[in-house]
Amino acid sequence: MNYSRLVDILSKKELKVTPQRLAVLEALMQLKTHPTAEEIKDYVRKKNPNLALGTVYNILDTFYEKRIVTKVKTDKDFVRYDMDMHKHHxxxxxxxxxxxxxxxxxxxxxxxxxxxxxxxxxxKIKEINLQITGNYIEHKPTKTN
Ligand SMILES: [Zn+2]
Known part of the structure; x- marks a missing residue:
């Protein structure tokens, strides 16, 4: 993982660079698409066993306010986080x-x-994001999330 890039993202948003924030950011980059807070916590805990779920939530809230992540919701589960800020459905x-x-x-x-x-x-419309729901006709061999 390229840490200078992670530091860059935080600095640009005028966030203090802390090991916890770096760890959460790294998890978001590594897990790529749409992990839940739980999944992020599990990933981060492998390296930082003491990080509490509350801390992870606080960091994610900050990232959301600073528009480093967006939130994705499905009918079924909790909020998931999305680091891709380019326009997409x-x-x-x-x-x-x-x-x-x-x-x-x-x-x-x-x-x-x-x-x-x-x-x-x-x-007044700000943004239009579609969620297209369905089923894969042929499922991919691994769950990508
Ligand atoms: Zn997305």
Whole structure:
């Protein structure tokens, strides 16, 4: 793991660089797509056995406020965290409970154009993120989360 890159992310957001924050950030980078706070805690605890779940939650809240992460919700479970701040949608497989990123510029433009023409009364749209729910027809051999 490239620590200078992690330090960079925290510094840019004017956050004090602490070992705990670095550990959580590393977990988010390593776990890639959409881990829960529990999963992040488990990952971080391997190296830092004393880190409490509360601390992990506090750090994640700070990261969320600073827009280092976004939150993803599914019907089934808790909040999951997403470090990819580029515009994307989500594909959610109900069967294996996995969330994958879905990038489609054409779809973004289509949605933007649509709501430019057809406004929602009394509402200003900031962002449109789709969650496309379904099932993989052929499941991947490993659960990717
Ligand atoms: Zn995502």
């Amino acid at each position: 989500h594909i959610y497989c109900e069967e294996c409970d996995s969330i994958e990123n879905y990038y489609d510029n054409e779809l973004d433009e289509l949605l933007q154009d649509y709501f430019k023409k057809k406004r929602i009364p009394n509402f």
